[in-house]
Amino acid sequence: MKIYHFLIMSIVSLFIVASCTANQNKDSMEKMNMEKDENSYSEFKKMCQNSGYEWMLMKPTQDGKFIKDAKSCWGCMVEGIEHVCDINQFNEINNMDSMQHMAMAAHAGTRSSVDVHMYKVGFIRPDVQLGKEGLLKFTINDMQLKKPVSDLEIVHDKIMHVVLVRNDLKHFDHVHAEMTEPGVFAVPYKFSSSGTYRIWVDFTVNGMQHIVDFDINVPGSVESEEKDTLGWLKVNFISSKEIAVGKETELKFEIFDKSNNPAQITEKFLAANAHLIAIGEALEEFSHNHDENFDGDNNLIFRHTFTESGKYRLWAQFLAEGKVRTAGFDIVVK
Numbered sequence: 001m002k003i004y005h006f007l008i009m010s011i012v013s014l015f016i017v018a019s020c021t022a023n024q025n026k027d028s029m030e031k032m033n034m035e036k037d038e039n040s041y042s043e044f045k046k047m048c049q050n051s052g053y054e055w056m057l058m059k060p061t062q063d064g065k066f067i068k069d070a071k072s073c074w075g076c077m078v079e080g081i082e083h084v085c086d087i088n089q090f091n092e093i094n095n096m097d098s099m100q101h102m103a104m105a106a107h108a109g110t111r112s113s114v115d116v117h118m119y120k121v122g123f124i125r126p127d128v129q130l131g132k133e134g135l136l137k138f139t140i141n142d143m144q145l146k147k148p149v150s151d152l153e154i155v156h157d158k159i160m161h162v163v164l165v166r167n168d169l170k171h172f173d174h175v176h177a178e179m180t181e182p183g184v185f186a187v188p189y190k191f192s193s194s195g196t197y198r199i200w201v202d203f204t205v206n207g208m209q210h211i212v213d214f215d216i217n218v219p220g221s222v223e224s225e226e227k228d229t230l231g232w233l234k235v236n237f238i239s240s241k242e243i244a245v246g247k248e249t250e251l252k253f254e255i256f257d258k259s260n261n262p263a264q265i266t267e268k269f270l271a272a273n274a275h276l277i278a279i280g281e282a283l284e285e286f287s288h289n290h291d292e293n294f295d296g297d298n299n300l301i302f303r304h305t306f307t308e309s310g311k312y313r314l315w316a317q318f319l320a321e322g323k324v325r326t327a328g329f330d331i332v333v334k
Contacts, residue, residue: 041074043087044075044076044087044090045074045076047076047087047090047091048075048076048090051076051078053076053077053078053079054076054077055074055075055076055077056074056075056077056083057072057073057074057075058072058073058075058077058083059071059072059073059083060073060075060083060084060085061081061082061083062082073085075090076090078090078093079207079208081104081117081208103208103209103210103211104116104117104208104209104210104211105210105211105212105286106121106211106212106213107212107213107284108121108123108212108213108214108215109214109215110214110215111214112124112125113139114212114214115143116210116212117208117210118142118143118144119140119141119142119143119149119205119210120139120140120141120143121138121139121140121201121210121212122138122139122140122141123136123137123138123139123199123201123214123216124137124138124139125214125216128191128216128217128218128219130191130192130193130194130218130219130220130222131190131191131192132190133188133189133190134188134189134190134191135186135187135188135189136162136177136186136187136188136189136199137180137184137185137186138160138162138177138184138185138186138201139183139184139185140152140183140185140203141183147183148182148183148184149183149205150179150182150183151205152179152185152203152204152205153204153205153206153207155203155204155209156270156271156272156275156290157270157271158176158270159176159177159178159179159185159203160176160177160178160185160201160202160203161174161176161200161201161202161203161288162174162175162176162177162187162199162200162201162202163199163200163202163277163279163286163288164189164197164198164199164200165197165198165279165283165313166193166195166196166197167195167196167197167198167283168195169279169281169313170193170226171192171193171195171197171226172226172277172313172315172326172328173189174275174277174315174317174324174326175187175189177201185203191218192222192224193218193222193223193224194218194219194220194221194222194223195217195218196215196216196217196218197215197216197217197218198213198214198215198283199213199214199215199216200212200213200286201213201214202288211286211288213283213286229323229324229325229326230325230326230327231323231325232257232258233255233256233257233258233263233320233325234255234256234257234258235253235254235255235256235316235325235327236253236254236255236256237251237252237253237314237316237327237329238252238253238254239251239331242334243306243331243332243333243334244306244333244334245306245307245308245309245333245334246305246306246307247305248303248304248305249303249304249305249306250301250302250303251276251301251302251303251304251314252299252300252301252302253274253299253300253301253316253327254298254299254300255298255299255300255318255320256298262297262298263298263320264296264297264298265294265296265297265298265300265318265319265320266296267319267320267321267322268294268319269317269318269319269324272290272291272292272294273290273291273292273293273294273295273300273318274290274291274300274302274316274317274318275288275289275290275291275316275317275318276288276289276290276291276300276302276304276314276315276316276317277289277314277315277317278304278306278312278313278314278315279312279313280308280310280311280312281310281311281312281313282310284308285306285307285308285310285312287304289302289303289304290302300316300318302316306333308333309333309334310332310333311330311331311332311333312330312331312332312333313328313329313330313331314328314329314330314331315327315328316329
């Protein structure tokens with residue numbers, strides 16, 4: 001009986017020792033993980049604040065909206081719009097060109113309005129008649145404050161850039177809407193050819209760029225020639241051997257007169273040397289870049305990173321003799 005009790009007591013003792021050891025190991029592991037997390041957060045917090053952003057506790061967001069069912073976490077509020085809790089995601093975002101990749105974008109299609117970030121953007125479609133001027137009218141309302149938005153920032157001399165192109169990438173145009181009343185922006189426009197067009201509306205509020213697109217149908221079966229705005233000028237596109245997705249590419253254009261003499265750019269176009277708009281064949285990819293180097297030569301140089309492969313059309317725009325000149329080129333991104 002004594003031997004039996006001794007064995008029982010020995011087994012219990014061994015169990016207690018094993019449990020204590022396991023708990024100690026668990027505590028040590030938890031402590032190490034906590035220290036690791038603390039060090040990681042400390043590094044992340046420092047990177048966030050050094051970039052000029054705010055470190056805060058909040059639910060993470062994606063495209064400016066809270067991620068459903070996500071828990072609050074300490075993270076970095078990037079550009080005042082994206083709350084990022086993962087250091088790797090922060091590095092990816094922070095290494096991107098903010099104007100190109102941090103823009104809030106939304107596709108409305110044939111709908112009359114669409115939500116983008118904190119705003120509801122509407123398009124009041126006109127009764128389009130070919131050859132007759134109509135009014136392209138857009139509305140912007142703050143969904144939280146429930147009031148019209150009027151304080152758009154001036155970006156390249158304008159508060160709202162409006163880009164139009166037909167769905168076959170013909171009949172491109174770049175115009176600008178002005179505010180007609182609080183939260184309402186309009187630009188007169190006359191369509192010269194029938195078809196379905198996509199309209200991109202590009203505006204900035206509180207330092208954040210927003211790009212929304214709408215579709216509009218122009219009835220009829222009229223086809224007119226595209227405008228030749230180059231006149232006495234010609235433009236050559238100097239392309240890289242291969243334009244690849246995810247790789248920053250130099251897009252260079254050289255301007256000459258009809259006698260092949262370099263034609264120097266001596267006038268600024270919308271506060272830049274030149275503008276470049278690139279649109280994908282499916283009308284899903286859109287970018288608006290600028291050549292800010294106003295050096296008075298005959299070169300237009302842009303740097304851009306394409307995010308999707310496929311066929312694109314480029315439109316380079318600059319000013320010569322007081323007139324906007326537009327040159328279009330087709331490229332393939334691999």
